[in-house]
Amino acid sequence: MAGLTIDSVTKCFGEHPAVEALSLDIAPGEFVALLGPSGCGKTTMLRMLAGFESLSEGEIRLGGRILASREHHVAPERRNMAMVFQSYALWPNMSVADNVGYPLKLRRLAGETYRRRVAQALSLVGLSPYAERSPQELSGGQRQRVALARCLVTDPDVVLLDEPLANLDRHLRASMEQSFREFHRRTQATLVYVTHDQSEAMALADRIAVMREGRLVQWATPETLYRQPRTAWVASFIGQGSLLNVAAGRPDQRLEEAMLMRGLASAPAERTQPVLVRPEHVTVLSDALSPQALCGRVESVTFRGERYELYLRLESGEALLAYHHAALDEGRQVALILREGWCLEPET
Amino acid sequence: MTPGLADSSQHRWLLTLLMLVIVALSLVPSLRLLMESLGGLGQGSESPLWRVLQAESTWRALWRSLYTSGLGMLIALVLGSLFAFVITLTDIRGKAWLVFCFMLPMMIPPQVTALSWLQLFGPASPLLKSIGMAPPLGSPQPLYSAEGIALLLGIQSAPLVFLALRTSLLSLPRELVEAARISGARQAQVWRQIILPVTRGGLIAGAAMAFISSLGNFGIPAMLGIPVGYYVLPTLIYQRMASFGTGVLAEMASLSLLIGMLALAGVALQQAWMKRSRFGLMGHSGRAHDFSLGRWRGGVTALLVTLLLVILVAPLVALVVSSLVPAVGVPLTWETVTLNAYHEVIGRQGATWRAVRNSLWLAGCAALVLMLCSLPLAYRLQRLPPRWQSLALSAIELPYALPGVVLAVACILLFVRPIPVIDVALYGTLGLIFVAYLMRFLVVCLKPVAAGLAQLDPSLEEAAQLAGAGPWRRLGGIVLPLLAPALFAGGLLVFLLAVNELTVSALLWSAGNETLGVLIFNLDEGGESVLAAAVSVLVVLMVATLMLCLSLLAPRLPKGVVPWQG
Ligand SMILES: Nc1ncnc2c1ncn2[C@@H]1O[C@H](COP(=O)(O)OP(=O)(O)OP(=O)(O)O)[C@@H](O)[C@H]1O
Ligand SMILES: [Mg+2]
Numbered sequence: 001m002a003g004l005t006i007d008s009v010t011k012c013f014g015e016h017p018a019v020e021a022l023s024l025d026i027a028p029g030e031f032v033a034l035l036g037p038s039g040c041g042k043t044t045m046l047r048m049l050a051g052f053e054s055l056s057e058g059e060i061r062l063g064g065r066i067l068a069s070r071e072h073h074v075a076p077e078r079r080n081m082a083m084v085f086q087s088y089a090l091w092p093n094m095s096v097a098d099n100v101g102y103p104l105k106l107r108r109l110a111g112e113t114y115r116r117r118v119a120q121a122l123s124l125v126g127l128s129p130y131a132e133r134s135p136q137e138l139s140g141g142q143r144q145r146v147a148l149a150r151c152l153v154t155d156p157d158v159v160l161l162d163e164p165l166a167n168l169d170r171h172l173r174a175s176m177e178q179s180f181r182e183f184h185r186r187t188q189a190t191l192v193y194v195t196h197d198q199s200e201a202m203a204l205a206d207r208i209a210v211m212r213e214g215r216l217v218q219w220a221t222p223e224t225l226y227r228q229p230r231t232a233w234v235a236s237f238i239g240q241g242s243l244l245n246v247a248a249g250r251p252d253q254r255l256e257e258a259m260l261m262r263g264l265a266s267a268p269a270e271r272t273q274p275v276l277v278r279p280e281h282v283t284v285l286s287d288a289l290s291p292q293a294l295c296g297r298v299e300s301v302t303f304r305g306e307r308y309e310l311y312l313r314l315e316s317g318e319a320l321l322a323y324h325h326a327a328l329d330e331g332r333q334v335a336l337i338l339r340e341g342w343c344l345e346p347e348t
Numbered sequence: 349m350t351p352g353l354a355d356s357s358q359h360r361w362l363l364t365l366l367m368l369v370i371v372a373l374s375l376v377p378s379l380r381l382l383m384e385s386l387g388g389l390g391q392g393s394e395s396p397l398w399r400v401l402q403a404e405s406t407w408r409a410l411w412r413s414l415y416t417s418g419l420g421m422l423i424a425l426v427l428g429s430l431f432a433f434v435i436t437l438t439d440i441r442g443k444a445w446l447v448f449c450f451m452l453p454m455m456i457p458p459q460v461t462a463l464s465w466l467q468l469f470g471p472a473s474p475l476l477k478s479i480g481m482a483p484p485l486g487s488p489q490p491l492y493s494a495e496g497i498a499l500l501l502g503i504q505s506a507p508l509v510f511l512a513l514r515t516s517l518l519s520l521p522r523e524l525v526e527a528a529r530i531s532g533a534r535q536a537q538v539w540r541q542i543i544l545p546v547t548r549g550g551l552i553a554g555a556a557m558a559f560i561s562s563l564g565n566f567g568i569p570a571m572l573g574i575p576v577g578y579y580v581l582p583t584l585i586y587q588r589m590a591s592f593g594t595g596v597l598a599e600m601a602s603l604s605l606l607i608g609m610l611a612l613a614g615v616a617l618q619q620a621w622m623k624r625s626r627f628g629l630m631g632h633s634g635r636a637h638d639f640s641l642g643r644w645r646g647g648v649t650a651l652l653v654t655l656l657l658v659i660l661v662a663p664l665v666a667l668v669v670s671s672l673v674p675a676v677g678v679p680l681t682w683e684t685v686t687l688n689a690y691h692e693v694i695g696r697q698g699a700t701w702r703a704v705r706n707s708l709w710l711a712g713c714a715a716l717v718l719m720l721c722s723l724p725l726a727y728r729l730q731r732l733p734p735r736w737q738s739l740a741l742s743a744i745e746l747p748y749a750l751p752g753v754v755l756a757v758a759c760i761l762l763f764v765r766p767i768p769v770i771d772v773a774l775y776g777t778l779g780l781i782f783v784a785y786l787m788r789f790l791v792v793c794l795k796p797v798a799a800g801l802a803q804l805d806p807s808l809e810e811a812a813q814l815a816g817a818g819p820w821r822r823l824g825g826i827v828l829p830l831l832a833p834a835l836f837a838g839g840l841l842v843f844l845l846a847v848n849e850l851t852v853s854a855l856l857w858s859a860g861n862e863t864l865g866v867l868i869f870n871l872d873e874g875g876e877s878v879l880a881a882a883v884s885v886l887v888v889l890m891v892a893t894l895m896l897c898l899s900l901l902a903p904r905l906p907k908g909v910v911p912w913q914g
Pocket of ligand 2: 042043044
């Protein structure tokens with residue numbers, strides 16, 4: 001197993017950079033997600049990893065071996081990678097088994113070994129009874145699993161997945177997420193997974209690279225991204241929360257309840273530090289008014305099954321989101337305690 | 349009943365009537381032919397069909413038709429697929445020009461193609477004489493042979509293969525190729541194992557079209573085969589009609605039936621095959637996969653350009669050279685070069701000019717009439733249930749799908765006697781050719797209009813209807829302006845095809861009613877190849893200009909209307 005290194009890679013289409021100075025160090029066997037809004041360059045980055053696009057600047061290395069740089073380009077077929085395409089890309093002229101076995105044929109495997117490995121891959125994704133069908137006779141989820149089996153069948157160094165679940169319905173997505181996780185556990189391959197769905201990335205990946213307009217914004221584990229986002233943009237992209245200005249702390253610092261509440265009570269002119277407050281860290285005191293508590297008014301309430309989401313307006317005019325176990329009337333005054341916050345970098 | 353409703357039902361009836369008349373007219377020639385050839389079956393072994401089937405010449409011509417068309421199809425397949433694969437799938441430069449030049453032979457009339465190749469080879473070739481490479485007098489013209497005919501048929505129909513294959517390559521999702529490459533397939537393996545199998549349908553369709561079009565081709569086997577007595581089915585009919593006149597009409601009807609069946613069988617076979625090899629392709633097919641040619645790019649470009657030089661440029665140069673010499677066999681030098689032939693064609697008001705005028709009139713009027721019919725016809729057809737729609741379209745397509753001689757024989761049968769009720773005699777007049785053109789080229793004009801109409805958002809018309817526009821108003825004020833480019837392109841295509849047409853008019857012309865195609869053919873037969881070359885050069889210039897016009901119009905047309913733009 002070899003680690004994958006992306007070293008300040010830039011890709012320009014004409015003048016316009018689709019990916020700009022992106023650097024990532026991916027450990028062997030890691031499950032990595034590229035996350036970002038539509039058009040931020042995720043697919044372009046993935047296609048550069050696969051070798052379908054050349055680089056404008058920078059270098060991609062696998063282990064010690066240079067895969068691509070400005071001068072050098074290893075063809076896709078010689079990279080020992082596998083890819084699951086958004087449209088599955090099953091060859092319509094071959095049966096399911098032939099589709100899965102094609103990479104083996106290219107590696108000159110035949111006879112008993114060939115049949116065994118195809119059967120193994122198909123049974124892993126639960127499609128053994130469908131081996132002789134043509135891909136057109138399968139449902140969307142089954143096609144997706146054939147594409148996955150095709151990746152499994154060889155031992156690729158890196159598996160690339162481009163929004164593999166985007167075409168599927170919600171139930172199927174949940175079960176496919178499970179198959180990806182199992183797939184990763186079993187193969188121990190390095191996985192690079194492109195998605196614009198943050199919950200998918202959070203659920204699956206060991207580490208997430210958040211991209212925006214071709215640039216890397218943050219590269220961290222899901223927990224870190226959630227608890228310690230670097231900028232307000234990342235914070236708003238991942239999970240829910242509110243931004244408040246506080247007269248305390250500095251960027252990348254966690255604020256405890258006391259400091260946070262003190263900072264919020266200061267004069268407006270001194271409150272310059274943006275702080276992220278997650279809704280689960282807001283306590284709503286609907287009865288007794290404690291002296292340190294903030295005052296807020298309920299603007300609207302949404303029922304989410306296990307809890308209610310309260311959209312609150314503070315006296316300073318800032319909006320705040322909180323969770324509560326019971327519904328509260330709109331317009332009602334409540335007292336609030338903010339138990340912790342995370343100081344963000346100011347937006348550049 | 350409200351006025352609005354009465355209005356719309358009157359409009360429906362008128363359009364329906366028009367449609368029924370047109371569909372019936374499209375079917376009449378084939379029915380008449382069937383009647384004629386099957387009508388005499390009661391006479392047993394004396395019936396025309398039986399006599400034709402027993403004649404040795406029929407089977408010989410049939411075999412030669414199959415041989416030349418089959419060989420031509422193979423040549424078209426090689427040429428067409430080479431260009432389609434390279435131009436569609438690789439990063440070669442100058443694609444637009446390569447496509448335009450490759451498509452040109454399809455639009456140049458076959459008799460001009462034949463003439464230009466005849467001027468390129470053989471002992472009398474002015475080009476070879478001018479560069480001092482002519483073979484000695486008396487050596488045979490290599491093109492007067494089955495293989496010569498097949499070669500030119502192949503070159504003429506190669507663009508059909510190109511188009512069919514290019515269409516299916518453009519719809520090949522890029523991911524299918526990429527998935528194979530990342531699985532470890534080298535470029536050659538991707539071609540063999542993915543691209544060829546998936547685009548098999550396009551290849552089959554192109555091959556079948558090339559075969560059918562070669563089978564019906566008249567100009568090439570007429571110019572290259574008749575001088576040495578090598579007859580294929582269409583030239584056999586022509587030769588019989590020319591020597592025996594309408595007396596052998598019944599037998600000719602039977603012969604025509606034979607070619608017609610052959611062509612239709614080809615169409616049926618093609619559709620059956622296509623159905624078997626059609627895949628539901630999924631994925632993004634916006635941009636085809638660009639194979640990088642790398643250091644081969646120069647070589648591949650050179651190969652394509654060389655091929656174009658051989659199949660297009662060299663014959664055309666030979667044609668131009670031949671039109672500039674004072675007489676056949678004189679080499680071209682600074683002293684001998686002359687524009688006399690062009691003076692003769694344009695300056696004198698002789699038979700040459702008359703033929704040009706006839707063809708321009710015929711083509712222009714046919715284009716105009718068909719443009720007028722196409723919009724209401726397409727409009728009504730679109731509102732038919734899909735089943736009926738495809739049946740009506742097949743009927744309209746029939747006169748174009750059948751070889752031109754078949755239609756010509758049917759038209760003679762239909763009009764050799766004055767039309768009953770109105771007592772108008774069309775036989776022996778330009779009117780006969782005109783009617784035949786209307787039948788044959790209707791589908792050419794209809795197709796782009798129907799394609800444009802299918803793409804039109806129905807809400808545009810509905811909005812006008814809510815605003816109070818009646819049906820004629822909507823047709824004229826909303827649909828017509830939006831479809832005008834498609835309609836115009838259809839008319840232009842009809843003009844392009846009709847002005848060069850030879851097959852139908854070869855059988856239908858009479859003294860004083862020659863067409864441009866017949867003129868070139870007759871001039872060459874009469875040994876006036878310098879004049880024939882001059883007329884041909886003018887024809888090629890006209891074709892190229894019209895094609896350029898269509899290219900300029902292309903951005904405003906529905907996809908696929910201009911055949912040489914993908
Ligand atoms: N072949 C190309 N030529 C020109 N521009 C391109 C090309 N491919 C992508 N781009 C541009 O590069 C940018 C990034 O595109 P990319 O497909 O990588 O986005 P993405 O993050 O995958 O978006 P999505 O989530 O919508 O798939 C876009 O602005 C796109 O328009
Ligand atoms: Mg994408």
